[in-house]
Amino acid sequence: MTIQHKPPAALQLVSRSEEGGLRLAFSGALTLACLPKAEGLLQSALKPLEQERAQGARPAFALFDLRGLSQLDSSGALLLNLKAESLRARGIPCEYTEIAEGHAELLHQAALPQGQGPAAREKKLPFPAALGKRVCDSALLLASLTAFLGSVLSCLGGLFRHPSRLRAAPLIYHMEEVGLKAVPIVSLLTFLIGLVVAYMGAQQLALFGADIFAVNLLEVTVLREMAVLITAIVVAGRSSSAFTAQIGAMVANQEVDALRSMGLNPLALLVAPRMLALILCLPMLVFIADIMALFGGAVAILFTINISFTAFITQLGSVAKLNNALVGLIKTPFFALAIGLIGCFHGFRATSSAESVGFLTTLSVVQSIFAVIVLDALFAIFFSTIRM
């Protein structure tokens, strides 16, 4: 039992020429821990064979002498087998001798499956093909998003014709989640935006002595663009991610399959209440946002150019046209549609792995914010063309 106090002996390899062949005597432990070393040792020990071959001589044989081997694990056995096989492939017979009891089974088991060449991996496409593939994939995704829009609209249309099919409880639940619970964050953000816009405007306009026009500036910027955009971006971040995660988890858990197998339409049950809640709530949220932004602006103007609330309201009343507020509000159902559509669409793309839901959630937030901003730009062009 004295051996027990020593660490396993380090691997050693002695090579000896023998009747035109080569005998490789292993001793020590050939295990995973010393595999890199073993590879190096084998490489240098087999060099003479290579040289003989290069000189045209045909080496007689190679012999792996395993007598001194104290430890062998499956990785070590695999290395030996691989080396032996590569020798045989080059026409050099290769045998094992003096296999210790217990190692034979390991050597027998440790083999790569037959006919296993290098992996048949998916080849990396060259640049133009890769670009083409990406474009095609994106186009296909856009096409299926459009198809999804179509089926959602037809489902919503069906609900308009038969309002009794609309389930009130989930609709109200989602209105609370999407609308009511977003009020604090939307209010705070738009208050601050109003504050900043009015403050910066007042500072710049004061240089011309036109500081009262800060109110006009505030009214246009906030009602037309800022309040709508900020609200829509917050809602996109909150709700489209939530929709993707909820529906994605249901898809992954086969709940959607269960619904379909019962003959129920997942669009009507899962998508319609979410879409309707968004379409109903976003205009209300934007209305609140408008008021909060104007309030924020009034506070900033009070403290920078000392115009009282009453004066602010009088000025606002004289410049405000219904136009700007309407332009802001008209956009909201379209934003709502885009946010809900992208959120639900990615939810249905989930597969059974938990990872896909996480990935799609990120994707749906990015895409819905992107969609909101692109739509806003298109609306800006549209409204300036019709001079509204």
Place this chain on the structure above:
Amino acid sequence: MTQTAQHNSSRTGAEEAGTAISLRGICNRFGSQLVHEHLDLDIQKGEILGLIGGSGSGKSVLLRTILGLNRQSAGSVTVMGVNMEKAPEKERSKARQQWGVLFQEGALFSSLSVGENIAFPLREFTSVSQQMREAIARMKLSFVGLPQDAFDKLPGELSGGMKKRAGLARALVMDPAILLLDEPTAGLDPLSAAAFDALLLKLRASLNLTVCMVTHDLDSLYAVCDRVAVLAEKRIYAVDSIDALMTLDYPWIQEYFTGPRGRAARRGVD
């Protein structure tokens, strides 16, 4: 030191008596609920031990306690002679590399391909070349009976049974001395489950493994387990061969082995 040196020689093939894992006085408490109370268990080197017990008897908690995923309220866990609480971190980490674990659903890393999953411990703990890593991973893949085209698949593309096999390949890649399995045959069809049992016996024969498996599969218990530990009344009620267990006068054990399914499994063995 003597104890740490023991595991080095334990794998030379010469079978020697010794404990691979030893639990002493384990208590586990969740809130006011006491799951284990002064639980002792020794797992001998080279044996296949089955762990059974009713639902909620704390089999999985016990496994998690051995793995160090669940800190026991009292008692000690010793793995290959290393006390998993008091020994220095270096030794504990070494002891942890001595075991391979198969979780119930395989617990494959979903962002890595099956091959990368299997080679993952090699990449983290050894300096084996990329080429050799792939060779070892492919060997383990065929070892557990998976086709080679599974190598480049993602775990999400595999069936439940294949995930388990891939998880087993990952657990085996470092040639562990101990294998801990959580319900390895649950959810497998009978043929796959039988193949799994055969695989376990083959592995034990060629790698000299110590196996501890939580299982409910009576066929598995009869086919592969040398001893069965019964978890009841908050402790290990008995550890013995199935035949010896059946002589015990404890209602749950009697029902377990002599119920309709128990009898059927027994007939399968006879």
